[in-house]
Amino acid sequence: MSFFKRLKDKFTTSAENQKPDELEQEQQSELDVDQPQSSEAPKEKTKQPKKLKEADFDDDGLISIEDFEEIEAQQLGAKFRAGLEKSRENFQEQLNNLIARYRKVDEDFFEALEEMLITADVGFNTVMELVEELRTEAQRRNISETEDLREVIVEKIVEIYHQDDEHSEIMNIENEGLNVILMVGVNGVGKTTTIGKLAHRYQAEGKKVMLAAGDTFRAGAIEQLKIWGERVGVEVMSQKEGSDPAAVMYDAINAAKSKGVDILICDTAGRLQNKSNLMNELEKVKRVIGRAVPEAPHEVLLCLDATTGQNALSQAKSFKEVTNVTGIVLTKLDGTAKGGIVLAIRNELKIPVKYVGLGEKLDDLQPFNPESYVYGLFADMIEQNVDDSNAADDHTDSTDVQNEGHTDDTK
Ligand SMILES: Nc1nc2c(ncn2[C@@H]2O[C@H](COP(=O)(O)OP(=O)(O)OP(=O)(O)O)[C@@H](O)[C@H]2O)c(=O)[nH]1
Numbered sequence: 001m002s003f004f005k006r007l008k009d010k011f012t013t014s015a016e017n018q019k020p021d022e023l024e025q026e027q028q029s030e031l032d033v034d035q036p037q038s039s040e041a042p043k044e045k046t047k048q049p050k051k052l053k054e055a056d057f058d059d060d061g062l063i064s065i066e067d068f069e070e071i072e073a074q075q076l077g078a079k080f081r082a083g084l085e086k087s088r089e090n091f092q093e094q095l096n097n098l099i100a101r102y103r104k105v106d107e108d109f110f111e112a113l114e115e116m117l118i119t120a121d122v123g124f125n126t127v128m129e130l131v132e133e134l135r136t137e138a139q140r141r142n143i144s145e146t147e148d149l150r151e152v153i154v155e156k157i158v159e160i161y162h163q164d165d166e167h168s169e170i171m172n173i174e175n176e177g178l179n180v181i182l183m184v185g186v187n188g189v190g191k192t193t194t195i196g197k198l199a200h201r202y203q204a205e206g207k208k209v210m211l212a213a214g215d216t217f218r219a220g221a222i223e224q225l226k227i228w229g230e231r232v233g234v235e236v237m238s239q240k241e242g243s244d245p246a247a248v249m250y251d252a253i254n255a256a257k258s259k260g261v262d263i264l265i266c267d268t269a270g271r272l273q274n275k276s277n278l279m280n281e282l283e284k285v286k287r288v289i290g291r292a293v294p295e296a297p298h299e300v301l302l303c304l305d306a307t308t309g310q311n312a313l314s315q316a317k318s319f320k321e322v323t324n325v326t327g328i329v330l331t332k333l334d335g336t337a338k339g340g341i342v343l344a345i346r347n348e349l350k351i352p353v354k355y356v357g358l359g360e361k362l363d364d365l366q367p368f369n370p371e372s373y374v375y376g377l378f379a380d381m382i383e384q385n386v387d388d389s390n391a392a393d394d395h396t397d398s399t400d401v402q403n404e405g406h407t408d409d410t411k
Pocket residue numbers: 185186187188189190191192193194215218221269270271303331332333334335356357358359360364
């Protein structure tokens with residue numbers, strides 16, 4: 001099966017294969033029941049994930065693992081598709097233009113492709129590596145038309161993300177005992193919002209979650225975290241503004257231990273990576289956490305704002321030098337047309353992107369996965385391509401039938 005077809009099958013419903021009237025009826029009832037009532041809904045309606053009611057329930061009323069995984073993948077596909085809309089418009093348009101302008105695969109095409117990817121924030125080294133791989137692949141497979149290179153480009157993006165992969169985008173969360181997650185980053189990148197979303201995710205998984213209001217510096221920061229705590233329904237441990245953040249963490253850890261909390265997520269004040277006193281404060285917070293719970297913090301997540309582009313990359317480099325960052329949360333990916341920054345971060349920093357922020361709502365934080373990412377980035381192109389090749393197959397089949405008929409007639 002082709003790479004595009006596999007992505008399409010994985011991330012979309014089989015709805016597009018249904019008859020139009022059947023589909024319309026079904027979508028209308030879905031919209032009535034459980035779709036968000038937005039003016040955008042009709043436009044995207046063919047892309048809505050399969051519903052639980054359509055899934056096969058067994059005798060105990062349980063849904064099969066296969067159905068569950070299918071629904072989960074479709075929901076993920078829909079989320080990435082919606083969140084990466086701006087980047088997708090940009091990437092698809094640019095790539096289509098390139099392919100139309102340079103019909104033949106040659107050095108001019110590769111140079112233009114390099115330029116396009118660099119402009120989309122993919123990062124210089126990553127682009128060079130990617131395009132070099134494409135040159136080799138085009139030669140190996142004897143591809144001479146740029147049109148035939150579409151799928152290879154998307155496939156290589158996934159491959160380049162996966163290299164040196166140790167499955168580290170998975171969070172280091174133990175089933176037993178208290179886990180501590182420390183959220184760090186510069187001002188306004190989305191730390192507190194991400195904590196709210198993360199708490200919501202873990203709570204939905206059945207974990208007992210608590211938050212620690214470690215930003216004692218910015219006015220209103222403690223209150224902001226408390227509002228998230230109320231919204232999600234988790235307890236927030238705090239002290240008054242201006243107190244020592246390390247003391248807040250210490251007390252929160254003790255409270256979390258005595259209440260049997262599974263995951264404590266700690267907010268911190270936004271800090272510039274070049275302010276050494278603030279970075280020292282962060283080290284102190286980490287030390288205190290580590291003394292109270294061996295192995296903690298289990299994750300130090302660096303929040304980066306995708307809309308800041310290459311600046312996010314340099315922030316990450318500096319943070320990495322002064323503190324042990326275990327993962328990246330790339331926020332506001334929905335707000336940029338330069339979604340290529342994900343690849344630059346992964347490749348140039350060797351720090352895994354664990355989550356991406358695809359909007360401001362509670363369920364807009366999604367675990368990062370390169371396949372759902374490229375699907376979000378090229379969804380229309382992928383679907384168009386698969387539909388075209390299905391149509392071409394159908395045509396070949398019907399021509400075969402005609403030819404057979406013709407042969408029979410002449411017998
Ligand atoms: N569109 C979009 N907005 C986001 C996302 N994540 C966060 N935001 C917004 O970014 C703004 C800043 O978020 P905060 O969570 O307060 O950021 P912070 O890093 O805690 O900020 P400081 O505490 O001031 O350092 C808010 O308006 C959020 O709603 C995202 O994934 N997408």
